[in-house]
Amino acid sequence: MSGQEDTEWNDVLRAKGILPPKEITVTEDELNALVDQSVVDYHEKKLANASLDELDELEDDEDDRVLEMYRRKRVLEMQEAASRRRFGEVIQISKPDFVREVTEASKDVWVVVHLFKDGIPACRLINAILATLAPKHAETKFLKIVGDQCIPGYPDRNMPTLVVYGHGEMKFQLVGIQSFPGGQGCRVQDLEQLLKLRGVIEGRAGAGATGGKEDDDEEDAHAPRYNVRRAEKDEDSDSDWD
Structure with a gap:
């Protein structure tokens, strides 16, 4: 039996529960990428809808760089909204x-x-x-x-x-x-x-x-x-x- 056939046969046996699941190897770079993505997802959920005052309150708990990014984003959104509402009377x-x-x-x-x-x-x-x-x-x-x-x-x-x-x-x-x-x-x-x-x-x-x-x-x-x-x-x- 060739190496490829052996691998396919083992996959069948694992699918039926006869062999234990194949051990998955994760490199250090892949692990770091997963962690970074988890941090991004966390910040997106926590900070995406925060006001400027709320961002200031979170300053001690969150990464300064991430907070500054969201602060700038919120300021730009506020400026854009204000620029569209220049008159009103x-x-x-x-x-x-x-x-x-x-x-x-x-x-x-x-x-x-x-x-x-x-x-x-x-x-x-x-x-x-x-x-x-x-x-x-x-x-x-x-x-x-x-x-x-x-x-x-x-x-x-x-x-x-x-x-x-x-x-x-x-x-x-x-x-x-x-x-x-x-x-x-x-x-x-x-x-x-x-x-x-x-x-x-x-x-x-x-x-x-x-x-x-x-x-x-x-x-x-x-x-x-x-x-x-x-x-x-x-x-x-x-x-x-x-």
């Missing part, structure tokens, strides 16, 4: 602020601007809706500006107007309350759904503002066809928005 601006706060800012994030006028009920409605959406979608910049201060002579009939910027340029507008989803009965969820479908809110902030034209075309193809158009102006000039 509706800020009122004036015309001199427009280029900086809207046009320039929209190169990095989506910017939603409400042109309003005090005393118009529909403007109060949209201001209230935006005040609810802003903290919920703090990665998107929400602003408001008095309409005829932004554009001299801007007619009351056009307000409220919602202007949405991305890529450093205007993407679409809702002009007059009749253009908003639900019209006079517009609700928070109605406007939220529109902005979500256009990619302006819900974790996609900045994606449309930094992506390519193909992204815009795809979004437009799936966007609801509300009454989105240019605002009526006494002077037919795009420069009013620059």
